[in-house]
Amino acid sequence: MRECLIKREERDDLDIVRLDGALDSYSFPRLETALNELRDSQRHQVVLDCGGLDYISSAALGALIGFARRSREAGGDLKLVKLSPKIFNIVELLGFHKILEIHTSVEDAVNKFNA
Amino acid sequence: MNADMASGAILASFLLLLLAFTSVGLFFAVGMIRRLRHERDQLMHQEEVIFGFIHDVADVFAYSDHIDLDRMLDRVLFYASRTTHASSAAIFLYEKEDQAFHARAISGLFPPLQGQVEASLSRAVSKSQAIHDLVRSQVIHQGEGLIGEAADFGSAILIEDAERDARVPQYELDFLHIRSILLVPMRFMQKTMGVMAVVNRIDAKPFSQTDLNLLQALADQASVSIHYAGLRDTLDEKKRIDHDLTVARQIQTALLPRSIPAFEGIELAAFNDPAQEVGGDYYDFIQIDDHHLGMAIADVSGKGIVGAIMMSISRSVLRAQAETSLSPSEVLKGVNRIMFEDISEDMFVSMLYMVLDTRTRELVVARAGHERPAWCQAQDRSFTIIDSRGLALGIADQDSFDLAINETRVHLEPGDVVIAYTDGVTEAMNAQAEEWGVERLLETVYPSAPHGANAVLNGVREKLARFVGSVEQYDDMTLLALRILS
Numbered sequence: 001m002r003e004c005l006i007k008r009e010e011r012d013d014l015d016i017v018r019l020d021g022a023l024d025s026y027s028f029p030r031l032e033t034a035l036n037e038l039r040d041s042q043r044h045q046v047v048l049d050c051g052g053l054d055y056i057s058s059a060a061l062g063a064l065i066g067f068a069r070r071s072r073e074a075g076g077d078l079k080l081v082k083l084s085p086k087i088f089n090i091v092e093l094l095g096f097h098k099i100l101e102i103h104t105s106v107e108d109a110v111n112k113f114n115a
Numbered sequence: 116m117n118a119d120m121a122s123g124a125i126l127a128s129f130l131l132l133l134l135a136f137t138s139v140g141l142f143f144a145v146g147m148i149r150r151l152r153h154e155r156d157q158l159m160h161q162e163e164v165i166f167g168f169i170h171d172v173a174d175v176f177a178y179s180d181h182i183d184l185d186r187m188l189d190r191v192l193f194y195a196s197r198t199t200h201a202s203s204a205a206i207f208l209y210e211k212e213d214q215a216f217h218a219r220a221i222s223g224l225f226p227p228l229q230g231q232v233e234a235s236l237s238r239a240v241s242k243s244q245a246i247h248d249l250v251r252s253q254v255i256h257q258g259e260g261l262i263g264e265a266a267d268f269g270s271a272i273l274i275e276d277a278e279r280d281a282r283v284p285q286y287e288l289d290f291l292h293i294r295s296i297l298l299v300p301m302r303f304m305q306k307t308m309g310v311m312a313v314v315n316r317i318d319a320k321p322f323s324q325t326d327l328n329l330l331q332a333l334a335d336q337a338s339v340s341i342h343y344a345g346l347r348d349t350l351d352e353k354k355r356i357d358h359d360l361t362v363a364r365q366i367q368t369a370l371l372p373r374s375i376p377a378f379e380g381i382e383l384a385a386f387n388d389p390a391q392e393v394g395g396d397y398y399d400f401i402q403i404d405d406h407h408l409g410m411a412i413a414d415v416s417g418k419g420i421v422g423a424i425m426m427s428i429s430r431s432v433l434r435a436q437a438e439t440s441l442s443p444s445e446v447l448k449g450v451n452r453i454m455f456e457d458i459s460e461d462m463f464v465s466m467l468y469m470v471l472d473t474r475t476r477e478l479v480v481a482r483a484g485h486e487r488p489a490w491c492q493a494q495d496r497s498f499t500i501i502d503s504r505g506l507a508l509g510i511a512d513q514d515s516f517d518l519a520i521n522e523t524r525v526h527l528e529p530g531d532v533v534i535a536y537t538d539g540v541t542e543a544m545n546a547q548a549e550e551w552g553v554e555r556l557l558e559t560v561y562p563s564a565p566h567g568a569n570a571v572l573n574g575v576r577e578k579l580a581r582f583v584g585s586v587e588q589y590d591d592m593t594l595l596a597l598r599i600l601s
Contacts, residue, residue, distance in 0.1 A: 058414070058463075059417060059462075061416070062416045062461045062462050062463050065463075065510055066461040093465075093484060093487075094484035094506070094507045095484045095504075095506030095507055095519055096484075096506075096510070098511075098515070099506075099515070
C-alpha cells in the first residue's frame with residue numbers, strides 16, 4: 001500500500017489537511033499527530049481533503065469520528081471532503097455519513113464553517 | 116322546602132356516585148401504575164445486571180496479565196456471585212496429576228456436592244472453616260456427580276428447584292441447604308479445564324436462564340486466562356507480542372459457536388478464515404425459542420487483544436439482549452445503548468443481526484453498519500440485496516442510533532439462500548491489487564445455491580482461494596449461509 005502524505009494549509013481560522021495515499025493502522029499515527037497538534041494550538045476547525053485517499057481502515061475511520069466529536073465539543077468540527085466513491089461507500093455502509101459532515105469540495109466545507 | 120330537600124338528595128346521591136366512580140378509577144389507576152412501576156424496575160434491574168457484567172469482564176481481563184491464577188480466580192468468583200446474586204460460588208479445576216477435579220477457589224459457604232458429610236461437621240469447632248476445608252479436600256473424579264456431569268458433557272446444568280433433584284445432596288443443617296444450583300463448564304479449545312458453580316440466590320429466587328448465560332460468558336473468558344496463566348511468566352517481550360496475537364486469535368476462535376443449532380426445514384453453514392493480523396470478525400447463532408433463530412455476523416474495528424475483548428463483550432451483550440425481543444432492530448438498539456456507554460469512542464462494531472421464524476419462514480433483518488446480506492430466490496434464480504438503514508454499534512448515542520436504524524422483512528421460500536459476510540470477503544485482494552468484490556461473490560453463490568448451504572460456502576472458499584492466490588490477506592474473511600430446505 002502507498003504511504004500516506006499529509007499536507008497542511010492554514011486559511012484564517014481554519015485548517016485544510018490534505019491526504020494522499022492509504023490510511024491504515026501504520027500510517028494513521030502520523031495523521032493523528034498532525035490533528036493533535038492542531039487541537040493543542042486551539043485550532044478546532046478542520047477540513048480533511050480526502051481527494052488523494054485510496055484506502056482507509058476501519059480503525060482510522062473510528063479515530064476520525066473521535067476527532068470530529070472532540071472538535072465539536074470545543075466549538076469546531078472536522079469535515080470530510082472529496083471522498084472517492086469507494087470510500088464514500090464504506091462511510092455510508094457504516095452509517096457514518098450521519099455523524100460526519102461530508103462535502104464535495106473544500107470550498108463547500110469552508111463556506112459551511114464561515115456561515 | 117320539599118323541593119330543596121329533593122334537590123339536596125339528588126346532589127348527595129350524585130356526589131356519592133361521583134365518589135364511587137372516582138374510587139374505582141383510582142383503584143385501577145393505582146394498579147396500573149404499580150404494574151408499570153414493577154415492569155420498569157425489572158427492566159432497570161436487567162440492564163444494571165448486564166451493565167455491571169460488562170465492567171466486571173473488562174476488569175477481570177484488564178489485570179489478568181500480571182496477577183497470579185489464584186487471585187484471578189478469586190476475582191472471577193467475586194464477579195460470578197455479584198452477577199448471579201449467588202450466596203456462594205466455587206471453581207473446580209481439573210488436575211492432570213490425579214485426573215480429577217479439585218476446588219481451587221471458593222467464595223461464601225459453598226456446600227460440599229459429594230454428600231454424607233454431616234457426621235464429621237458436628238464435631239468441628241468452626242463449622243464454616245470445616246466446610247471450606249472439606250470442599251477443598253474433596254477429589255471429584257471424571258463423570259462423578261454434578262461437577263463430573265457438567266465437565267463430561269461440556270454443557271451447563273441449571274437446577275431451579277434443587278430440593279426435588281436427586282443429583283443434589285440434601286443436608287439437615289440449614290446453612291448447607293441447597294435450594295437452587297447452577298453449574299457451567301470452563302472450556303477452552305475443545306478442552307474442559309474445570310467447572311464453575313454457584314449456589315442459592317440471595318433473594319431466594321431460583322437461578323434463571325439469564326444467570327446461566329452471564330455465568331457461562333464469564334466462565335468462557337476465565338478459561339482463556341486460566342489456560343495462559345501458567346505460560347505467561349516465562350515469556351519475554353518479543354514472545355509476548357506474538358503470544359498476545361495468539362491469545363487474541365484463540366479468544367476469537369473460542370467465541371465462535373461450537374456447533375450450529377439444528378432447526379427443522381433449514382440448513383445453516385458458516386466459516387471464518389482468520390488473517391495474519393487479527394481482524395476481529397465473528398458470527399453467532401442464537402436459538403431464541405423453539406421456532407426463532409437469531410443469526411449475527413460482526414466486524415470489530417480494533418485489532419489484537421483489544422479487538423478480541425471488544426468482540427467478546429459484543430457477543431455477551433448481544434446474547435443477553437437477543438432474549439429480550441424478536442425484533443432485531445430493537446435488540447441492536449439495546450446492544451448499542453450498553454456499548455456506547457462502555458467502549459472507547461474511537462472503536463466500533465459493525466453487526467448484522469437477523470431473526471428467522473422457522474415456522475413462517477419470515478426473516479427480519481437489521482443492520483448496524485454492516486455489509487448488506489444477499490438473498491438468492493429459488494423460484495426465479497434472482498438476487499436481492501436486503502437493505503435496511505442503520506449505524507455501526509458503539510459510535511452514536513441512544514437517540515441518534517435509535518433514529519437511524521430500521522428493519523426489513525422478507526418472506527423466504529423453499530430453496531432460497533441468504534448469505535451474510537464481512538468486508539474481508541469482498542475486499543480480498545489478488546496480486547494485481549484487484550478486489551474480489553460483491554459481483555464475483557454473488558456469481559459464485561448462484562450456481563451452488565441449489566446444492567445446499569455447505570456447497571455455497573465451499574464454492575466461495577474455493578473461488579476466493581483461487582482469486583487471491585498466494586497473496587497474504589490482512590482482514591478476516593467470514594461468511595454464513597442459510598438455506599430453506601425444499
